[in-house]
Amino acid sequence: MMIQNNFITKLASSNKRIDGRLFDQVRKIVVDDKIIEKAEGAALVKLGNTQVIAGVKLEVGEPFPDKPNDGVLMTSAEFSPISSPDFEQGPPRENSIELARIVDRGIRECGAIDTKKLCIEDGKKVWMVCIDINILDNFGNLIDASAMASAVALNQCVFPKYEDGKVIATEKTKKKLPVLYTAVACTFAKIGNHMLLDPNLEEEEASSCRLTLSTRDDGNLCAIQKGGTGHLSSADVEHALDVAVERGKEIRKLLK
Amino acid sequence: MKRSDGRKPEEVRPMEITAGVLENANGSAMVKMGRTIAIAGVFGPREMFPRRLQEFAKASLQCRYMMAPFSTDERARPGPSRRSKELTMVIRNALEPAVFLEEFPKAAIDVFIDIIQADAGTRTAAINAASVALADAGIPMRDLVSSVAVGKIDGKYVVDLAGPEEELSDCDMPVACMPREGSITLLQMDGDLSKDDVKHMVKIAKEACVKIAELQKEALRKRWFK
Amino acid sequence: MNEDMEEDYILDEAQEGANVNAGEGAAADIEAEARARADAAHANAHLLKKERDFVIPGEKLVESMDFLPGRNCFREGNGIYSKKIGLLSVEGRVLSVIPLNGVYMPVRGDMVIGEVTDIQGNGWVINIKAPYDAYLPLSGVRGFIDTNKTDISKIYDVGEIVYGKINMVTASKSIHISMFDRICRKFAGGRVITVNPAKVPRIIGRNGSMIDLIKRKTDTRVVVGQNGLVWLEGEREAFVIDVIRFIEEKSHMEGLTNEVEKILERGVVHEKK
Numbered sequence: 001m002m003i004q005n006n007f008i009t010k011l012a013s014s015n016k017r018i019d020g021r022l023f024d025q026v027r028k029i030v031v032d033d034k035i036i037e038k039a040e041g042a043a044l045v046k047l048g049n050t051q052v053i054a055g056v057k058l059e060v061g062e063p064f065p066d067k068p069n070d071g072v073l074m075t076s077a078e079f080s081p082i083s084s085p086d087f088e089q090g091p092p093r094e095n096s097i098e099l100a101r102i103v104d105r106g107i108r109e110c111g112a113i114d115t116k117k118l119c120i121e122d123g124k125k126v127w128m129v130c131i132d133i134n135i136l137d138n139f140g141n142l143i144d145a146s147a148m149a150s151a152v153a154l155n156q157c158v159f160p161k162y163e164d165g166k167v168i169a170t171e172k173t174k175k176k177l178p179v180l181y182t183a184v185a186c187t188f189a190k191i192g193n194h195m196l197l198d199p200n201l202e203e204e205e206a207s208s209c210r211l212t213l214s215t216r217d218d219g220n221l222c223a224i225q226k227g228g229t230g231h232l233s234s235a236d237v238e239h240a241l242d243v244a245v246e247r248g249k250e251i252r253k254l255l256k
Numbered sequence: 257m258k259r260s261d262g263r264k265p266e267e268v269r270p271m272e273i274t275a276g277v278l279e280n281a282n283g284s285a286m287v288k289m290g291r292t293i294a295i296a297g298v299f300g301p302r303e304m305f306p307r308r309l310q311e312f313a314k315a316s317l318q319c320r321y322m323m324a325p326f327s328t329d330e331r332a333r334p335g336p337s338r339r340s341k342e343l344t345m346v347i348r349n350a351l352e353p354a355v356f357l358e359e360f361p362k363a364a365i366d367v368f369i370d371i372i373q374a375d376a377g378t379r380t381a382a383i384n385a386a387s388v389a390l391a392d393a394g395i396p397m398r399d400l401v402s403s404v405a406v407g408k409i410d411g412k413y414v415v416d417l418a419g420p421e422e423e424l425s426d427c428d429m430p431v432a433c434m435p436r437e438g439s440i441t442l443l444q445m446d447g448d449l450s451k452d453d454v455k456h457m458v459k460i461a462k463e464a465c466v467k468i469a470e471l472q473k474e475a476l477r478k479r480w481f482k
Numbered sequence: 483m484n485e486d487m488e489e490d491y492i493l494d495e496a497q498e499g500a501n502v503n504a505g506e507g508a509a510a511d512i513e514a515e516a517r518a519r520a521d522a523a524h525a526n527a528h529l530l531k532k533e534r535d536f537v538i539p540g541e542k543l544v545e546s547m548d549f550l551p552g553r554n555c556f557r558e559g560n561g562i563y564s565k566k567i568g569l570l571s572v573e574g575r576v577l578s579v580i581p582l583n584g585v586y587m588p589v590r591g592d593m594v595i596g597e598v599t600d601i602q603g604n605g606w607v608i609n610i611k612a613p614y615d616a617y618l619p620l621s622g623v624r625g626f627i628d629t630n631k632t633d634i635s636k637i638y639d640v641g642e643i644v645y646g647k648i649n650m651v652t653a654s655k656s657i658h659i660s661m662f663d664r665i666c667r668k669f670a671g672g673r674v675i676t677v678n679p680a681k682v683p684r685i686i687g688r689n690g691s692m693i694d695l696i697k698r699k700t701d702t703r704v705v706v707g708q709n710g711l712v713w714l715e716g717e718r719e720a721f722v723i724d725v726i727r728f729i730e731e732k733s734h735m736e737g738l739t740n741e742v743e744k745i746l747e748r749g750v751v752h753e754k755k
Contacts, residue, residue, distance in 0.1 A: 001641060001643065001674060003642075003643050003670075003671070003713075004673060006671070007672070036372055036373040037373070038291070038329055038373050039327075051278070053372060055324060055326025055327075057325065057330075057331035059330075059331060076334055078324075080322070080368065081297070081320060081366070082278060082280075082295065083280060083297075085302070130325070130331055132325040132326050132331075134370065136295065137278045137279055137280050138280060139280070169329035169330050170329050282583070283583065300585065301585055302585065302613050303613060303614065303615065315613075354540075356565060360613055361654065362655055363613035363655075364613075391539050391566070392567070393584070394566055394567060394581050394583030394584030395584070396565035396566050397540065397565060397566075398539065398563070399540030400538065400539060436542070436563075477538075480567055480582045481582075481734070
């Protein structure tokens with residue numbers, strides 16, 4: 001709606017946001033890591049009114065030929081039709097494939113999982129970590145919410161029983177997945193000349209583009225993605241980098 | 257006779273129903289039956305696409321039942337399967353008789369159900385959730401729809417089979433009804449039963465449905481009438 | 483303002499204990515009134531639920547042919563049942579359910595706020611957040627438009643918000659809008675929020691009393707569409723939105739008007755503790 005976009009842009013030029021937040025303030029985060037037990041790890045995250053559930057299943061399969069002793073990481077995302085009235089009516093604002101790949105890169109590039117420890121038999125059998133993200137309610141910034149849910153799910157993930165070359169999915173061990181780091185994504189929406197952290201649905205609609213920065217525990221950047229058709233200045237990027245590293249630390253504490 | 261989880265034969269699993277769990281959907285509900293968890297979201301009545309499928313005299317009730325890949329013991333491949341397509345149809349047929357579709361010609365009422373954990377009875381949890389979500393959305397209905405599955409273990413009829421009980425049972429009979437009149441809107445069975453068995457089990461299922469309807473009503477009351 | 487919608491919402495304190503319709507020339511005929519009250523008391527004894535009770539779809543309200551099913555109720559056999567979640571309203575012999583939720587259904591005469599989503603040869607398609615799109619034909623706009631000379635997107639463009647009147651709803655659900663009324667306009671500036679359409683009568687109040695009170699006390703321009711869209715403009719628009727959300731949540735509360743007055747006096751919805 002043009003009126004809303006104009007209103008949000010006007011507010012931004014007076015350093016205000018439609019829900020009263022500061023530009024580098026994240027919405028309220030609520031984490032439920034006990035929601036389901038059949039998955040090896042799972043979490044429901046509420047970021048404001050956005051709700052995402054991520055589940056981790058561990059399977060045994062063949063490694064990639066170029067990495068014969070490494071476990072495999074696979075991330076998929078599904079935008080459930082319950083999450084938005086826009087389902088199948090016009091182009092989706094965000095692509096579920098792009099989302100899955102951004103979350104995946106954040107985890108993979110920061111080396112969050114010690115994939116060498118997932119090797120069962122060199123070149124033949126490795127553990128496959130399958131992260132499945134299910135969007136339940138879209139109120140903006142699905143990327144960050146999905147990354148949070150995935151991180152919590154991985155951090156609590158345990159191995160299922162593995163006997164005689166077969167996975168017994170109904171029995172879980174106490175052995176945890178070797179997780180070294182927690183990747184945190186911070187997405188900014190560009191509105192006017194400003195970078196707004198954790199855009200809600202209306203801010204996404206009003207923005208010209210977005211920038212996602214994934215950080216690791218040591219403050220290094222592991223994945224970056226600019227999305228949308230607008231453009232960013234170097235100052236925009238530099239500002240976002242500063243905020244992402246600082247906020248990333250705070251969010252990481254919340255998720256542990 | 258003691259069941260694997262200590263329940264009496266006529267006892268339903270611990271059930272939790274919450275209405276209004278989603279903000280985007282016009283109506284929504286989460287239903288937990290033991291470890292089975294279903295989340296339903298309803299949109300509508302709203303414009304129906306594709307236009308050529310619009311029905312002149314009434315709204316179309318469109319349904320989608322989907323299991324999350326992490327919902328089962330072994331990971332399920334994402335996307336629709338033959339089973340999920342059949343369940344979608346069966347669930348839609350269970351809900352349709354309850355809705356006053358004729359009040360919204362050419363429109364669509366969309367019911368989406370996600371199973372986030374599956375431990376038997378997913379279609380019954382789906383129907384229980386969808387029915388609350390439809391009422392939550394303010395859609396006019398003749399009655400709620402309540403559902404439960406009945407089985408037979410060691411000669412005893414048992415209500416609301418849990419996952420580990422499925423292989424012990426002689427059969428699996430999911431039933432849904434509009435609890436007021438007891439009109440049956442879903443009836444399926446696979447197994448090996450005498451016709452007396454079937455008659456008794458349907459009766460028992462309907463009695464359990466009446467109890468479930470109480471919980472559905474309470475969930476709606478809690479959400480709207482604080 | 484649609485009289486029907488207003489009439490339905492008789493939950494104001496002043497209307498408690500709504501009188502039974504005592505028939506022709508009731509005021510003067512005391513005996514007839516007493517007889518009617520006794521009748522009603524006898525009939526009301528059959529009611530399974532009371533005025534303002536929470537009811538759900540399929541819930542039985544009465545088993546008696548003495549009553550009539552009103553809005554959101556239906557008869558089956560001898561019984562009258564609720565169709566929706568809502569609050570029971572008893573007006574004489576008519577049982578109605580005041581809905582607590584529901585998508586907006588277009589009604590002729592309603593003033594609605596909508597977004598232009600498409601421009602066609604002879605008019606505009608307007609999204610009014612209903613199961614059916616509305617159409618604003620060229621003939622519905624004041625003044626003469628020469629389509630050979632005018633690009634009609636200059637009048638209303640895609641994405642713009644208009645406030646118009648529903649002047650036609652056909653049986654096949656064709657909805658037409660007109661902009662003839664003096665109060666019809668296109669909005670420039672301000673912002674739009676969505677509210678539960680079932681709560682609109684409460685937000686507007688009897689004869690607009692509630693919304694007028696809010697506008698006066700906060701010096702904010704507010705336009706409430708029957709379809710649940712609300713346009714606002716003013717320095718205190720954020721506060722007004724908080725008040726509207728409060729009314730939405732507490733719509734069935736007794737003494738709501740008093741509570742809102744208090745909130746408007748202190749300038750904040752919830753006291754900081």
